[in-house]
Amino acid sequence: MSANPRPQQPLSSRLALPALAVSLVLLSACSGKEQGAGGPPAGGMPPMPVTAVEMQPTRAETSVEAVAQTEGAREVEVRARVGGILMKRVYEEGASVKAGQTLFQIDREPLDVAVAQAKAQLAEARAKVEQTQREAARLKALLAQQAISQREYDTATSDNSVAQAAVQAAQAALRQAELNLSYANVTAPVSGVTGRAQVSEGTLVASGAGTLLTTIVQVNPIWVRFSVSDTELANASPDGRFNPKAIRGVELVLPDGSTYAQRGRLNFAASQIDPKLGTLQFRGEFPNPDGKLLPGQFVKARLITGEREGVFKVPQAAVMQTDGGPVVMTVGPENKVAPRPVKTGQWSGKEWVILGGLKAGDKVIVDNLIKLRPGATVAPHGPGEGPGAGGKPGAAPAAAPAKG
Secondary structure, three states: OOOOOOOOOOHHHHHHHHHHHHHHHHHHHHHHHHHHHHOOOOOOOOOEEEEEEEOOOEEEEEEEEEEEEEEEEEEEEEEOOOOEEEEEEOOOOOOEEOOOOEEEEEOOHHHHHHHHHHHHHHHHHHHHHHHHHHHHHHHHHHHHOOOOOHHHHHHHHHHHHHHHHHHHHHHHHHHHHHHHHHOOEEEOOOOEEEOOOOOOOOOEEOOOOOOEEEEEEEEEEEEEEEEEEHHHHHHHOOOOOOOHHHOOEEEEEOOOOOEOOOOEEEEEEOOOOOOOOOEEEEEEEEOOOOOOOOOOOEEEEEEEEEEEEEEEEEEHHHOEEEOOEEEEEEEOHHHEEEEEEOEEEEEEOOEEEEEEOOOOOOEEEOOOOOOOOOOOEEEEEOOOOOOOOOOOOOOOOOOOOOOO
16 A cells, blocks of 8 residues: 655745745844944843942941840849838839839838837836936935935936936837838839839748848949950950050940940949950940840940051942952952952941951942952942932933823
């Protein structure tokens, strides 16, 4: 059996295929001519636009950071100064209180009785003084008449002196009883934030150090404790020597990475290095009017040790960490990318402080760093300029909307 003959294509289709191929060749040739005239070089990409910042020497504060912990400027234990049954807790736990504000009330009744007894003893002592005074005066007249002996008169005057001393003792006892009565109202010794009550109503409390009632922490101002190694202090000081008098202040870096709004002052610096840890202890004081900082909070303390001149500042994103150390990308001759090793210092806000590796007039690239390669040609422009910077000097005006 013979094979079926292949179906013949229509004449129009066979003529259209060569015509389409010729059209594509002509179109690609025209496109190549257009790119050769005004587009990028054949076989290459156009120079990448990058933002470059021209370096100028400036000054920057030198600092050293350390992990720190906050504490109250005053942390007071409130204890009963007189024994008795705790009748009532007046304050709200965790609330702020003023100095002198009543916190607890202790049973006053036994203390009132003690005051009454002291008053009675004082009255008895005064009556005894009056009696001895009259007796001494009577015996004095009899002594003048030689009706009694000198010894009897001396005994009477001594009894009067003893009675007067008893009055003084009774007055002191009354004063102590009145003080104990005033201690029935346990008041806040300082202003601050109260802790939870350690005892409940109905508890028998002892005076002195026996029973802790609550605590009060003064949070405005608030203190921050931290330690810094002697090596870090020497490196952060402009002249390599730490001088406590040169400290310009203390800054706080909060757990969320933000810097506390108000700079504090250094109110304590240890006089000697800890021989076990090789660190120097510091304490800073910060205003805390809104209570944003709480005692026991872990933060970072930045000790401002001085100021260094002739340094450069670059955005943090411009510094890349490599195996050989920190590097920045600069715009070299013919607008080619040139890596530059640098020596970094501390952060200053959102910028790195560059201590070495750059000179005045260098242009540091601050964006598109992942796409750059050493030796690649770029199109540098200043911050706020270049493509997409609408409203900047030299930018092309926006096209007018088409009329319908």
